[in-house]
Amino acid sequence: MAMQSSISIVDDKYDDDGRIKRTGTWLTASAHIVTAVIGSGVLSLAWAVAQLGWIGGTIVLILFSLVTLLTSILTADCYRYPDPIHGTRNPTYMDMVKNILGGVKYKFCGLAQYTNLVGCTIGYTITSAISMVAIKKSNCFHKYGHEANCNISNYPYMVIFGVTEILLSQIPNFHELSWLSILAAVMSFGYASIGVGLSIAKIAEPGHHVKTGLTGLVVGVDVTGTEKMWNTFQAIGNIAFAYAFSNVIVDIQDTLKSSPPENQAMKKSDITGVTITTFFYALCGLLGYAAFGNNAPGNFLTGFGFYEPYWLVDIGNLFIIIHLVGAYQVFAQPVFSLVESWGRKRWPQSKLMTKEYHIGTIKLNMFRLIWRTTYVIIATLIAMIFPFFNSIVGLLGALSFFPLTVYFPIEMYLVQAKAPKYSPIWIGMKFLSMFCLIVSLVAAVGSVEGIIKDLKTYKPFMSS
Template identity: 50%
Template sequence: MAVRHSFEVANGSCDDDGHPRRTGTLWSCVAHIITAAIGSGVLSLAWSTSQLGWIAGPVTLLCFAIVTYVSAFLLSDCYRCPDSITGTRNYSYMDAVRVNLGRKHTWFCGLLQYLSMYGTGIAYVITTSTCMRAIQRSNCYHKEGHQAPCAYGVTFYMLLFGLIQIVMSQIPDFHNMEWLSVVAAIMSFTYSFIGFSLGFAKVVENGKIMGSITGVPASSLANKIWLVFQALGDIAFAYPYSIIVIEIQDTLKSPPPENKTMKRASMVAIFVITFFYLCCGCFGYAAFGNDTPGNLLTGFGFYEPYWLIDFANACIVLHLVGGYQMYSQPVFAFVEGWFAKKFPNSGFVHNFYTFKLPLLPGFQLNLLRLCFRTAYVVSTTGIAMLFPYFNSLLGLLGAVAFGYIFPCGNVLCTKESRGLDKKMDCT
């Protein structure tokens, strides 16, 4: 086995850790980041800006962009330890925490990371079903008239999205979903641009810029403080990709060193992301002022141009198909890796079966992957159906995860590595 491993590394079919050669590039990395970061949260930024006002709103968006980049910059140096070029690879955020900060931090940091990812999956189920219902309602209003009831539920759409994700979840890992990230990134650009364009058109139609320096007035100081913190939580939720930086970085080929590519990709992606965030947030607030809706697209109604709103919502749905996978794959990898170590001789865990369908390439199926990933998708879909307003809590969840994971990542990158004299088993 050792001879075969050395031959494969020398022959170029494997990397230095024995894993299949990584093929990720700067642009595939940018696509992964944009898919992870630009989620449906971009549509709530106009509301967040309206709560903070014309000064604090844009400044807060820029500050979160800077904090996210610093976090990603530092975390990218944690992929290899102790040397960022030839050191041993850390395949996940949890690996980096365990190597540098010890197991106690690993449990706490891991709990927050995976809870945040799980919550994001639930939110994506809810958001997707809402967008699908919005398409049906706009078509109903267009056909039946603006006074038609057009009341529809979301349960069917949640189940439909869950079925799609059961299939998509059989994608083995990050290395095999580059195409999905590219499609999702294009969709995120599209609906963000539509939201920005409609906001700009509304400002031109109004002939003035709405809003104020202090933002939307509240009935009391306590209520205003609550709304400001909710807005900050929504903005924090819109910049969440730091928790999967190392997982994305593990897809990159070398040379050049992975950390250099990751830093460049983060700079490009955050610049693009922040541009769209500022455009959607500021033009949305300028268009609606104190009446800025929680979802920017709903502010333009379900009426004309109904086809454009339909198209934007369809883009959101396609984007969230990929976004769900971006936040689910690290959880899949962690659980399946734990089972592989716990049951090294289990055929249920380790055996793969090849299937070939007509007109489609063959694919490999693993029973553990099929059962666990299906159960995971079913659980997120089920919770979304039971608590359809669960996404209102994600601002708090995003703020808590952002508030702990960011300093945790910074600390682990500045601490001296511990236990690195013992080479990790990377095969």
Template identity: 55%
Template sequence: MGENHNHQIFIDGNGSGCFDDDGRVKRTGSFWTASAHIITAVIGSGVLSLAWAIAQLGWIAGPAVMLLFSIVTYYTSSLLTECYRTSDPVSGKRNYTYTHAVASILGGYKVKVCGFIQYLNLFGVSIGYTIAASMSMMTIRRSNCLHNSGGENPCHMSGNPYMIIFGVTQILLSQIPDFDQLWWLSILAAIMSFTYSTIGLALGIAKVIGIGTFRGSLTGISIGTVTQAQKIWRSFRALGDIAFAYSFSMILIEIQDTLKSPPAEAKTMRKATKLSIAVTTVFYMLCGCMGYASFGDFAPENLLTGFGNPFWLVDIANAAIVIHLVGAYQVFCQPIFTFIEKWATSRWPESKIITKEFEIPVPIRGYRPYKLNLFRSVWRSVFVMLTTLISMLLPFFSDVVGILGALGFWPLTVYFPVEMYIEQKKISKWSTRWMCLKTLSLACLMISIVAATGSIAGVILDLKVYKPFKSTY
């Protein structure tokens, strides 16, 4: 109720109370809305691949790597929160986006490099989410088909209609003007992520109780089940899966820009980041470990596909995944939408097609009219259609997203936050702190290279059996 009240003030208010000191619309976000945005971004469908990742690494390395990524992500995210305002964390000039922060603190060619990597990652994630959502919808359909036919019908089907359904939904939701108005969708998506994670965890626990033992080994999948070379490539790809599961830094500044002040945005964001990463790590550990304990070496890439019964509970979990991905898609795409729209406005400020807004009455008492912008509506719709088309063309694109996640982890989660923090805090070169930060950055670079190598090997295998638009399962 408290969040709704805050947003009602934003909707109803008139006069200067609606604007911040920089003339932009007053921010209404809080610790809870920021936490919801982060959890929505972090607990993606990637949680379902963690049992497979732990199966490649084993009982020792699997949880250890997951814990390591959580610590690194929290630490570098804390550094990044300090870069929301330039010079002073309380009164300095606000940086509205990740690239804006890089431009004001580092400048030069690094801005273009950061922007390219960030938006390429966000674009890749949107395609991966389209594929993942369609597969969950297909799983529901196939589950009911198999149940009704008693397992006699193979129930093969194409993923294309489900990708189109997801795309149409995203075209409608993409008309929501900005990040701050997505708070309700993020909270719903966060609830859904807990729902399917909890179901996956419960099914894993039930299976372990049913078989009466913990499967798996200390060193992961055994040679014999896979070859020595496959063991290495799979272990590398597992690092990429875990890295991708923790990647949200690319939208951290955008989330921080929704927070009201006082208190200082960095203080609220640090608390939200700590809570969110702690919660997601506990869920990741439980889901990943219980999934591995259930299936051992044969842990599936999507945990929920390993459980056949009760089919209605698996259906509920897959429905929750779809709803979550609907929200997560919007959270990840908003920075791209904002970037293109601001660029177009600055490039053609006199164009009425780009700048003019039409007011459409909203039949809900207390809500201001919806402002329709022709360029925004057309551009966002074209973007969603493009991601849907690529998803239909390359249904194995989740492997490519793994590459993007591996490559994006180092620059976006580690390198730029470390470099900006060093510059912002004027940390002297070759000092102990400078050396520690640089060593952390170098170590994460090596991990990203190894993870990307494993994902590339997976894509090469996919290409050997690739047929365009033949996403039949």
């Protein structure tokens, strides 16, 4: 009762359940989604479509956008339980699984979610350094010619990225990240548009002719039968995971203000975010394939599908770097929050945990400063030791895609909706779940094969 009255007095500061009032709208949530979903992986979609061909590439792009949209809408209704509008809030994915499915499932959920989040932050450190090096190489090739020796180490650039993230990591929580997400979302439009524009220019070149096919790379001509199989597995996995944002979906919904109901605003954000993503993915994948054909590079901005105009390629890579700076925070904040909330519960009287220092408009907490700085340093070191970590991120994506994007949303929906066993909706959902499990396993096998190939040529602290 005392709690009730204290909340009513400072009603403008707290929500109905005593937590700090949220201010997010469907627009800021859409920006978070676009930032989380459209990673630099968009630039490898031309390679993925080349493995699958015009028919397979188009079908897989559309299919996984629909799967992601469906499961994200199901998750939106589980934010409050048992009633999607008036039920109790589930501020994290683990809370949601724990309260709806119970048992130990939430521990598996947490393992999949946080392993994937940590993996992505390490992967982003590597990818941003690749883009920074690409700018240096592009300028070098422009100045000295395409045959010049323009080998540059990635490591100094990983350190620069790490230092930037240490500073940005002091932003206390997700609720104060919306400006960074909006900037990052604009950047993703920027580099995707540059990729699309350059592809169109290449297609329009006089005498432009590249080999494309309805089924992609030709066995016996472009690749062996075994290579075609591994590449197809990896391509399906790449496209499936390119849409996934389940590891931050609940954290994004938890930024929305309570009116209109969070599930309604989130569904609007899901539709907006996934539609924008699908549009750009289709443009980059299909136009990139039309531009480069079966020889599409793994990333056509850093793999030098384009040499000229070098300044435009540089701008595209700069946009990727700025986007990854923001995306790192979207993925790291849930990890930061998990450890900090555990620390506050464990040592509630500790000033190290709870005391906030105000320096102008900046709020500093000593534990937050030490923990987040340590995290970024360790993530940067792992990125430097394992420069092929992006293959490992592919494997983590494969392993977490099924439970986080498909299995848990479907199981929670069936419980929330009280769907009768063996009813048409129950059978349909279980079929979708089984199909996505097969995709996950196939992609995991493809990723393991990629890691084995990388390990054969792996030399620590050697960079081209």
